[in-house]
Amino acid sequence: MEGIVQRSAIPKEGYRIFLQGQRKISTLYRFNISYYLVDISHFFLYFYCIVFTDKEKLITIRAIIELPLLCKFPWFDLSWFYLVIPARKNDPNVKPSYCKSLTLPFGNARSFFPLITLLFTTFLHTIGYSQQWIxxxxxNQPPGNTLLSVDFIDSLHGWAAGEWGLILHTDDGGQTWEVQQNHTSDAHIIRVDFADAFTGWALGTxxxxLNTIDGGYIWNEENIYVVASPNDLVFINPSKGWLVGSSGLVLHTSDGGQNWEAQSTPLGDSVHFGAITFVxxxxxxxxxxxxxxxxxxNGGQDWLLQTSGVDxxxxxxxxxxxxxxxxxxxxPDTTGTLRTTDGGQTWQVAGPEGVAxxxxxxxxxxxxxxxxxxxxLIKHTGDGGQTWEQQASNTENYLNDVVxxxxxxxxxxxxxGTIIHTADGGQTWVVQQTRQVSHDMPQGLFVDEQHGxxxxxxxxxxxxxxxSGLSWVIQNEGSGFSFHRIEFVDAVHGWVVGGTSASGPFGLLRTTDGGQSWETISIPPLYRVTFxxxxxxxxxxxxxxRxxxxxxxxxxxxVEPELRFGVNDIHFVDDQNGWAVGGSVDALDAGVILNTKNGGETWQVQEREVGAILRGVFFSDLNHGCAVGFGPFCGGVIMTTDDGGQTWEYHYxxxxxxxxxxxxxxxxxxAVGDYGFACLTEDSGATWTRVETQTHAxxxxxxxxxxxxxxxxxxxxNTLLKYDRGTSSVQPDPPIIPSAFILDQNYPNPFNPVTTIRFGLPDAVRTRLLVYDLLGREVAHLVxxxxTAGYHQVIWDGRTASGREVPTGLYIxxxxTPEFTKSIKMVLLK
Known part of the structure; x- marks a missing residue:
């Protein structure tokens, strides 16, 4: 086995590793496992722990540590390499084919592993909070994402994929399905295709x-830079595949997707290709x-036009x-199926229209x-398309793919999330998975860990x-009211505000017995209440x-001056000082921030016409506050203040x-928002980092x-996420102080729409991070x-300081700092 390092190179005590990915973080482990897999590419170190439990199944746990390898370790070979180390000699459950080519860019493996151990111990604090939101x-409902593609390689092993990067896997014929994490939350997976039990691809909108070589336990993103929109792909084996899309796009790979070459067709870019197949x-x-x-x-070297006879x-x-x-x-009519029996030389209309x-x-x-x-709707023909029978699918949800x-x-x-299965050619279909009920629960609260x-x-x-949210009971079945917000100050006193019911406006409900009974209070419609x-x-x-x-x-x-639109959120730091924010879709630029210093008796406008509809506000003390919402043209908006609201800084x-x-x-x-978005700040809102929530609701x-x-x-x-700061096993280590100033290459690069810029400061110092175009004009003022001394990272969203999107191009x-200046090149591709 080429590149295998013998057991003598492994310390007997094993290594400290950080468990992340498919499993909840519970503790830091020190133990021996079957295999270690290390993958270094450019500026990122990926450490995989692969545990082979038997010959059929493996469990993969992944941790990611970002390192400026070029700056700190110039002797690293920047080409891809994998290192596999067996903890048991001659393990019968492991085959060399599970791994790519095995090479080492350095001589002494014994000296390398203490380095890996040190890196994991040192850099754990850089692995965020993503796995701690559960x-x-x-x-107890399955994911409700629309599923767009399905593929099975045998009667047991299959994959289904769909909206917001969801990929599901089964190894028991669909009786159970598990989510495979792939860190692709901003794309809908429109095609999943496996060449064998280990090697597969997923194509996004x-x-x-995405590519996997271990059955989907780890999905890696491949880079394909094309202007057209890919629509479909097919692989006939782990190496050879084709991809098609809009504007006549046809790509071919013969090395498993590492490199793609364009194939020309007689139609150029005048048509949009929707699907491809190879036999x-x-x-x-x-x-x-x-x-x-x-x-x-001939494998796409030449593409010849066949006559379909239809448009x-x-x-x-x-x-x-x-x-x-x-x-x-x-x-235009109800027909839509074509059939050929001579390789496509002639085509006949043979049935109804469809999508798959x-x-x-x-x-x-x-x-x-x-x-x-x-x-x-699912229809079947058993006579070559002469007749079609609609089969009873046992679902009313639209079906998008069949295999x-x-x-x-x-x-x-x-x-x-519907998945149906048949074992008799479709005479009977059984629903294996679907979301039966959906509860929209965007407005909720807890007064302690148990009661919410x-x-x-x-x-x-x-x-x-x-x-603690594991089970829920209804307290008022089918009231017909429209609720906007709920508030409790303890386990018994609560209020719900809303708009109208069948009998007209109601305004507010109140309870003094923990919700066993609710009293209706007549008041004009309300959006927010706080006590x-x-x-x-x-x-x-x-x-x-009040x-x-x-x-x-x-x-x-x-309110002075008079309030022109609704209040969306209210927050008090004590019984006297509070803030309220609002805005209306009828006046997109007319968001407002209000302040009271006497418990809500009177309110003054602190900021008006902020250019955003503000949905939430929070003050940690009398000076530090934050308001969030959205703008008419710029998506999410964050505003921060450190002087009690006298001045506000905008963040996009x-x-x-x-x-x-x-x-x-x-x-x-x-801060939380639409499409499962959550972000974290640890510097009073100056910079924000997106945190993965594993949901797209x-x-x-x-x-x-x-x-x-x-x-x-x-x-x-049905979304309820929980995070326990006290029991997390990962405690942030003291900040790492670099010995010199560092500016890493941004990642990703090229990028669209956001990129991360990471830099290190050996001392506390006045710092500026600027973005220029090729003409030397300042585009953005990021910092x-x-x-403070240490490593920092800033996310740039391809916008100017005024929120205007910049065009595709090269940026600097x-x-x-007073002692250091360095520039990097960044490429924005839209």
């Missing part, structure tokens, strides 16, 4: 291409817009051998279709938990109100709309309890302040 999935290394077909069909008999948009193609093939698409097709033989084929208002491994065993996938509530906007149900204690509270809607009797009666309070983190914010102290805070509210040790995030579609990032 989705409790309180209603934004050109994302062997030579014979393949591509289909696309305007009824286009191309065929190759449909062709969506999918499948061949069972060199002669018999099927195509499905959409047409799979053929088991020259006679048997299945299509899935999406007809308006009719879901769950069969023979004439009887197959699967189809669709909306709401959330309110559904409609149909206005209130839910309570007494076991300082069980008696004194403030609520906001089109104006502000109560001193627990919410039985409310008095309107004026290139993220979705932000809905809520919570600070643990003056420095550390969290809109997140509406965040709260910390138990002395801010336990955190909860509420979101739509300009006194900074320059780090400037």
């Amino acid at each position: 989705n409790l999935n309180p209603f 934004n050109g994302t291409l 062997d290394s030579s014979n393949g077909w591509v289909v696309g817009s305007q009824g286009t069909i191309l065929h190759t008999s 449909w948009a062709l969506r999918d193609v499948d061949f069972v051998d060199q002669q018999n093939g099927w195509i499905v698409g959409t047409s 097709i799979h053929a088991a033989s020259e006679l048997d084929a299945w299509i899935t279709a999406r007809e308006r208002y009719v879901g769950g 069969f491994i023979d004439a009887t065993v197959g699967w189809a996938v669709g909306d709401r 509530w959330f309110a559904e906007f409609y149909p206005g149900r209130i839910w309570k938990t007494e076991d 300082m204690d069980s008696a004194v509270g403030v609520a906001g809607g089109d104006t502000l109100y 109560t001193t009797d627990g919410g039985r009666s409310w008095q309107a309070k004026g 983190p290139s993220c979705p709309w932000l809905n809520d914010v919570f600070f643990l102290d003056a420095s550390t805070g969290w 809109d997140l509406g509210s965040i709260v910390f309890v138990e002395n801010k040790r336990i955190g909860y995030i509420f979101g739509e579609d 300009d302040r006194d900074m 990032a320059r780090l400037v």
Whole structure:
């Protein structure tokens, strides 16, 4: 086995490693395992721990540590290399084929591993909080993402993929499915294709291409820089594959996707290709817009036009051998299926329209279709397309893809995470997975670790938990109210505010028994309510109100100048000092920040026409505060102040709309928003780092309890995330102080839409980080302040200081201190 280092090179005590990925972080382990796999590429060190439990299955745990390898270790070979080390000699469960070519860029492996151990011990603090937010999935529902593609290699092993980077895997024929993490949350996976049990690819809507060589336990992103949008791919073995897309895109790889070359077609870029299939290394077909069909008999060196006789948009193609093939698409009428029995020399209309097709033989084929208002459509022909039978799918959700491994065993996938299975050719379909019920819970809170509530906007149900969110009970079944926010000050006193019900406006509900009973209080519609204690509270809607009797009666309070739109959030740091924020979609530039210094009796405008609709506000003390929301053209907006709101600094983190914010102290805070977005600051909001939440649901509210040790995030579609700061095994190490100034190359590069710039300071110093275009004009001012010694990173979103997006091109990032100046080149590709 080339490159294998013998057991004598491994210290008997093993190595400290950081468990991350498929498993919840629990502790730092020191133990011996079967294999270590190290992958170094350019500026990042990936340390994989692969545990082979038996001959059929392996468990992979991944940790990532970012290192400026060029600066600190110039002797590293920048080419890819893998190092595999067996902890047991002659392990029968491990085969060399599991690994790529094995090389070492240095001589002494014994000296290398103490370095690896040191790096893991030293850099653990750079591995963020992503694995510490756990989705409790309180209603025990599978992921509800729409599934767009499915592939099986045998009756047991299969993959399904879809929206927001979701990839599912089964090794028991679909009885159970597990999520495979791939760190691709901003792309929909439109095609998943496996050449064997280990080697597979996943293609995303934004050109994302993922590859795995271990069955999907680790997915690595491959780089393909194309202007067109890829739509489909196919691999006939682990090395040879093709990819097609818009503007006539056809790419081919013969080395497993490490390199791609364009293949020309007689149509140039005049058509959009939607699907591709190959039956062997030579014979393949591509289909696309305007009824286009191309065929190759030499692996794509030459593509020849075949006559379809139609001008449909062709969506999918499948061949069972060199002669018999099927195509499905959409047409102006109800037809949409084509069939050939002579390799495509002639094509005949052979059935209804659809979105996906799979053929088991020259006679048997299945299509899935999406007809308006009719879901769950799957149709079968057993006579070469002369007749089609609609099969009972047992689901009303739209189906998007179908696959069969023979004439009887197959699967189809669709909306709401639906997976159906048949073992008799579709005579009966069984639902293996689907999201049966969805509770939107974006507005919720906990008063301690055990007791929490959330309110559904409609149909206005209130839910309570007494076991830290693991289970929930309804407290008011089917009220018909529309709820906006819920508030509790302890385990018994609570309030819910909203808009209207079937009987008209209601404004507010209150409880004094923990939600067992609720009293309706008539008041104009409200969006937010907060209480300082069980008696004194403030609520906001089109104006502000105050109560001193627990919410039985409310008095309107004026705002100077007059408030022109609604209040979305209110926060008090004590019983006198509070802030309120708001805005309206009817006045996109008219967001407002209000302040009171007398418990809500009077309010003054601190900031108006802020250019954003503000959804959340939080102050950690009388000086340090943060407001979040969204702008009409710039997505998420963050505003911070360190003088009590007299002045505000704007931040545009290139993220979705932000809905809520919570600070643990003056420095550390969290913001959450749409599409599962969460970000963390540890410098009072000057810089923000995105944190992976493992969900793509809109997140509406965040709260910390138990002395801010336990955190909860509420979101739509059954989403409840929990974070325990106290039991986390990973405690941040003291900051690492570099011995010299460092400016690393940005990553990724090229980038779109954001890139991370990392730099190191040996001493506390005034620091500026600027971005220039090629003409020397300043584009962005990322940092300009006194900074502490240590490593720092800043995210640039490709925008100017005013929030304007910059065009594609080459940009210069320059780090400037009184003693050091260095520049790097960055490429923005859109």
